[in-house]
Amino acid sequence: MNSRAPGLAAALMFLVIGGGQFYMALDLPRGTLAEPGPAVFPLLVGVLMSAASIAGLVRALVERDPVHFDLRTDGARPAVLVAALVAFLLLLPRVGFILPSLLLQMITLQVFGMRGLWRRLAVASVTTAAAVFLFETLLGVQFPTPSWTF
Amino acid sequence: MNAVDGILFGFSVALEWRNLLACFIGVLIGTVVGVLPGIGPVGAMALLLPATYALTPAGALIMLAGIYYGSMYGGSTTAILLKVPGEVSSVITCIDGYEMARQGRAGPALFVAAIGSFAAGTVGVIGLAFVGPLLSRAALTFGPPEYFALCLLGLMILSRLTDSTLSRAIIMVATGLALSTIGMEPMSGTSRFTFGFLKLAQGIDLVPIAMGMFGVAELLVMAEQKLKTETPISVRVRELLPTKEDWQRSWRPITRGSVMGFLFGLVPGPTAMIATFASYALERKLSRHPEQFGKGAIEGVAGPEAANNGAAQGAFIPLLTLGIPFAPASAMLLTALLIHGVQTGPLMMVNNPEVFWGVVSSMYVGNFMLLVLNLPLVGVFVALLRLPMYLIANIVALLCLVGTYAISNSLLDIWVLLISGVAGYLLRKLRFEPAILVLALALGPILERSFLQSLYLVQGEWMEIFQRPITAGMLITGLVVLVAPALLRLVRR
Numbered sequence: 251m252n253s254r255a256p257g258l259a260a261a262l263m264f265l266v267i268g269g270g271q272f273y274m275a276l277d278l279p280r281g282t283l284a285e286p287g288p289a290v291f292p293l294l295v296g297v298l299m300s301a302a303s304i305a306g307l308v309r310a311l312v313e314r315d316p317v318h319f320d321l322r323t324d325g326a327r328p329a330v331l332v333a334a335l336v337a338f339l340l341l342l343p344r345v346g347f348i349l350p351s352l353l354l355q356m357i358t359l360q361v362f363g364m365r366g367l368w369r370r371l372a373v374a375s376v377t378t379a380a381a382v383f384l385f386e387t388l389l390g391v392q393f394p395t396p397s398w399t400f
Numbered sequence: 401m402n403a404v405d406g407i408l409f410g411f412s413v414a415l416e417w418r419n420l421l422a423c424f425i426g427v428l429i430g431t432v433v434g435v436l437p438g439i440g441p442v443g444a445m446a447l448l449l450p451a452t453y454a455l456t457p458a459g460a461l462i463m464l465a466g467i468y469y470g471s472m473y474g475g476s477t478t479a480i481l482l483k484v485p486g487e488v489s490s491v492i493t494c495i496d497g498y499e500m501a502r503q504g505r506a507g508p509a510l511f512v513a514a515i516g517s518f519a520a521g522t523v524g525v526i527g528l529a530f531v532g533p534l535l536s537r538a539a540l541t542f543g544p545p546e547y548f549a550l551c552l553l554g555l556m557i558l559s560r561l562t563d564s565t566l567s568r569a570i571i572m573v574a575t576g577l578a579l580s581t582i583g584m585e586p587m588s589g590t591s592r593f594t595f596g597f598l599k600l601a602q603g604i605d606l607v608p609i610a611m612g613m614f615g616v617a618e619l620l621v622m623a624e625q626k627l628k629t630e631t632p633i634s635v636r637v638r639e640l641l642p643t644k645e646d647w648q649r650s651w652r653p654i655t656r657g658s659v660m661g662f663l664f665g666l667v668p669g670p671t672a673m674i675a676t677f678a679s680y681a682l683e684r685k686l687s688r689h690p691e692q693f694g695k696g697a698i699e700g701v702a703g704p705e706a707a708n709n710g711a712a713q714g715a716f717i718p719l720l721t722l723g724i725p726f727a728p729a730s731a732m733l734l735t736a737l738l739i740h741g742v743q744t745g746p747l748m749m750v751n752n753p754e755v756f757w758g759v760v761s762s763m764y765v766g767n768f769m770l771l772v773l774n775l776p777l778v779g780v781f782v783a784l785l786r787l788p789m790y791l792i793a794n795i796v797a798l799l800c801l802v803g804t805y806a807i808s809n810s811l812l813d814i815w816v817l818l819i820s821g822v823a824g825y826l827l828r829k830l831r832f833e834p835a836i837l838v839l840a841l842a843l844g845p846i847l848e849r850s851f852l853q854s855l856y857l858v859q860g861e862w863m864e865i866f867q868r869p870i871t872a873g874m875l876i877t878g879l880v881v882l883v884a885p886a887l888l889r890l891v892r893r
Contacts, residue, residue, distance in 0.1 A: 256830055257830065260830045260832070261571075267575070268578075271581075274593060278590065279590070282860060283860030284859045284860030285856065286587075286852050286855050287590075288587075288588055288590040291577075291585075291848045291851060291852070292578070292581045292592065292593075295577045295581060298573075298574045299574035299578060302570035302574055303571060305567040306565075306567040306568060306571055309565060309567050327623040327624055328620040328623045328825060330623075331620060331797075332818070332821075335797075335818050339814055339815060339818060342811065343811060354798070355794050355798065358790075361623050361793075362623065362790035362793045363790055364790040373794065374794075377795065381798055381802055385802050389450060389806060391805070391806040393805075394811070
């Protein structure tokens with residue numbers, strides 16, 4: 251995107267977040283200035299974020315050197331990696347650590363340019379075994395047990 | 401306990417074999433993290449947090465602090481041999497360090513960088529030992545309004561010291577503060593913005609956010625750029641020693657850089673990087689041969705390398721004496737201290753002298769270890785750089801996930817890690833500075849608590865907060881920092 255769109259979109263998103271926080275904080279007790287309630291600080295933060303976002307919107311409109319970022323071309327490889335991480339997170343509580351770890355690593359190694367399916371599988375297996383030994387055996391971390399339900 | 405007694409007591413703590421081992425592991429991991437791209441010192445500190453549960457509070461902090469200043473050493477190796485800064489604070493070393501390496505003088509460049517870092521470490525320890533108690537005593541007079549003003553001052557300075565525009569920096573501050581409001585309110589215990597998740601009542605943990613913003617986001621950037629493994633310039637141990645002329649040209653920049661770095665470290669923000677740029681500019685100005693800068697001037701390595709380590713040591717002062725983190729790495733140390741039940745602030749020196757003085761003295765021990773470790777083993781660290789990028793990325797990805805999960809066996813934490821990783825990547829692309837967000841998240845609870853306590857204290861007469869001299873002084877300083885650049889621009893027109 252060689253335009254002002256990314257900067258404008260970001261400022262708008264933060265404006266929505268700031269406004270959202272302000273709106274939700276209105277439901278909390280406000281108290282008085284002498285005995286402030288839990289709403290006071292979030293309300294101030296909401297105002298600060300909204301004001302800065304409006305300034306950001308104006309700046310994005312007049313910026314001489316706008317942000318150049320195209321998610322379709324720049325973000326292709328990162329998107330594959332994010333998808334692999336999401337898959338890892340979804341599978342972890344259902345099938346335990348080993349299979350999601352192998353899958354994630356196979357994809358990560360490919361994204362970063364390692365050739366050969368069997369080589370990737372070998373590396374992923376060794377690293378998974380090392381992680382299980384380090385974290386489960388030595389440090390006593392309990393990975394989720396498989397529930398086998400989808 | 402005076403400073404000398406404190407340092408001696410600290411050495412008795414730092415030289416216990418468990419703490420020595422913790423220090424060694426810390427500086428070793430720090431060096432590796434500094435050499436390799438991907439995870440960074442903050443991510444590495446977050447990863448090792450669970451491993452510190454078995455240690456004493458002093459041991460935990462000694463190890464985590466070792467990672468931080470160890471990474472400053474490691475970052476210079478790649479800057480000199482590859483022209484790739486392992487850490488942002490080594491960017492300036494790339495200029496003359498790499499030129500020296502190309503001219504076959506990589507050894508002296510590495511040696512001077514190591515000696516400069518060691519000298520800065522020494523200055524830092526002395527500074528910590530003498531300035532720390534003074535600041536702690538001064539901080540005992542601080543009430544909630546002063547803490548409120550100090551946190552605000554920190555955030556104001558931070559907003560101005562980064563590359564972001566002011567509006568982007570304030571958005572990051574507000575986002576960090578907004579995240580810090582999730583969970584229980586500090587005064588009444590009212591639950592806020594938890595969206596039905598019971599775990600969110602405890603608030604958003606700093607660790608998954610920091611790991612996401614610094615670890616996962618870096619991984620996504622690396623994936624986008626498809627970084628390749630570079631071949632570093634080789635260096636032999638016998639080629640390390642500098643000549644007599646190198647020494648003569650280096651000792652003054654090292655001294656100036658050490659003091660300058662330490663002073664910069666006291667200020668919030670990415671001061672280690674700024675200190676290196678300031679040191680480089682100063683040395684160039686003072687040099688009899690400014691034309692050699694950029695073509696392999698040893699002063700251009702000596703000064704900045706001392707400055708970045710000095711700043712790393714100086715950054716511990718606000719944390720250890722006031723309990724306020726002014727850098728993401730300090731925020732991680734604060735998290736570790738809280739996990740270990742150590743109350744930070746001006747009374748830490750009295751209530752937990754073994755932690756305060758143990759950490760201060762361990763920095764000297766750690767800097768000595770780094771000197772002994774890094775010079776003879778430079779070949780080993782260089783060999784790490786020959787590891788294929790896919791292996792490094794793969795290990796970083798797995799460590800981020802499992803390391804975050806290991807902290808509290810929570811799947812929610814890994815989701816937070818992933819979301820903040822993606823957010824961190826997008827923020828970088830959109831020229832926002834995620835470090836500000838992380839620091840605001842760490843400062844948020846302190847800021848809110850001191851703000852609410854201040855209002856209670858003055859019975860709602862809020863103007864009284866600004867009539868206290870220290871509070872007023874800090875807030876005026878902050879406002880000047882915020883508006884001065886805009887005013888200067890107006891004046892120039």
